Amino acid sequence: MTQPQLAPLTLYLAAPRGFCAGVDRAIKIVEMALSKWGAPVYVRHEIVHNKYVVDDLRAKGAVFVEELDECPPDRLVIFSAHGVPKAVPAEAARREMIYVDATCPLVSKVHMEAARHHERGLQIVMIGHAGHPETIGTMGQLPAGEVLLVETPDDVASVAVRDPGQLAYVTQTTLSVDDTIDIVAALQARFPAIVGPHKEDICYATTNRQEAVKAIAPNCDALLVVGAPNSSNSRRLVEVAARAGCGYAQLVQRASDIDWRALEGIGSMGITAGASAPEVLINEVVDAFRARFDVTVEVVETAQENVEFKVPRVLREPA
Known part of the structure; x- marks a missing residue:
């Protein structure tokens, strides 16, 4: 037939x-850590957002947790590619844990940008998605209230800032380029003095x-x-x-x-x-x-x- x-x-x-290079690096970090320290190694949050990748690393001996208190103090812990609030490595250090930070270098760049703006006395507006690990990590680089989140151009109209003349903005690295342009335009229209990144934050x-x-x-x-x-x-x-x-x-x-x-x-x-x-x-x-x-x-x-x-x-x- x-x-x-x-x-x-x-x-x-x-x-x-x-x-991308950041994801490739993060996966290598877990694999190299398993090779160096042996299983299990602990990973706070999914190392990257992909079930196949996470399941593959789990089969090799990685244990994925949401918080540090789920990790035994004598085993290595790895922080995910999305970045973590400053309080997380500080707590790991306090507990004398061995840890490796797999934060993507392009996310770390945004963290450093926010810190520099803060040192100059500027309040930060972050363009990002509420609840996303990267947003939580970036906002957690500075004290509460120093980073304000906006998700849409409409949010810009209602954001309550400390001083309209002392502002800077940063963005999550994984946003829609076109959406972000509209939000930046809304920020610049309402706050003409707002300072932007030296180089685009979207990776x-x-x-x-x-x-x-x-x-x-x-x-x-x-x-x-x-x-x-x-x-x-x-x-x-x-x-x-x-x-x-x-x-x-x-x-x-x-x-x-x-x-x-x-x-x-x-x-x-x-x-x-x-x-x-x-x-x-x-x-x-x-x-x-x-x-x-x-x-x-x-x-x-x-x-x-x-x-x-x-x-x-x-x-x-x-x-």
Whole structure:
């Protein structure tokens, strides 16, 4: 019996996609710590927002916890790539714990910016998402009340500042570039003296992945973002795709999450991945389409990335 002919599908694969340098570094930190100190090593919060990555590290001996009091004092603890409030390493030091900070260097840059502004007597407005670990970590670098959070342009109208002439702003590194432009414009309109960062806070990887999605979305009947529901940069990619003209944009963690009924009759498909999604999951999704369609893959590259961050020295030294 002859096999039914598969419908043709052009699959646009966005590049860059997937792991960024900060995520790659954070995963290496856990793997190198396991190699140096042996299992278990403890990780405060998910090291990066991806279930596959977390499960893989858990299988190797990492134990994921939410707070330091869940960690025994004689075992290494690692702080996640999203950053932590200053009180966390201070408490670890008080308890004489060995710890390694896996905060992405680009998040640390925002922390240092906020601290410098604070030293100059400026109150900080942070553009970010309430409850996100990165936002909590950044706001926790300074005393209570010194960092005010805004999430939308509407929030700017109601934010209560100490002195309109003594303000600076910082942003979460994983925001929508376009949304942030609107919020910054609202801040500058209400507070003309507000000081911005010397260099854009939104990280290179977030920006590059959004630009790649903008390049493919208008040509796609549908677009899937491989990433976790709690991944800010992955969720932003879905929003960017929809705004760029793609009629159906969805977030999936694995190929098993794909709603095939919603994709009936499509002729073109876009695929990208958030900065904490490994390439193995992207390949899994592509293979799922190859099983159902006669796929032609077109890679659309809008930028090349060669950023690499060193792991902390303590991991490079012999045990």
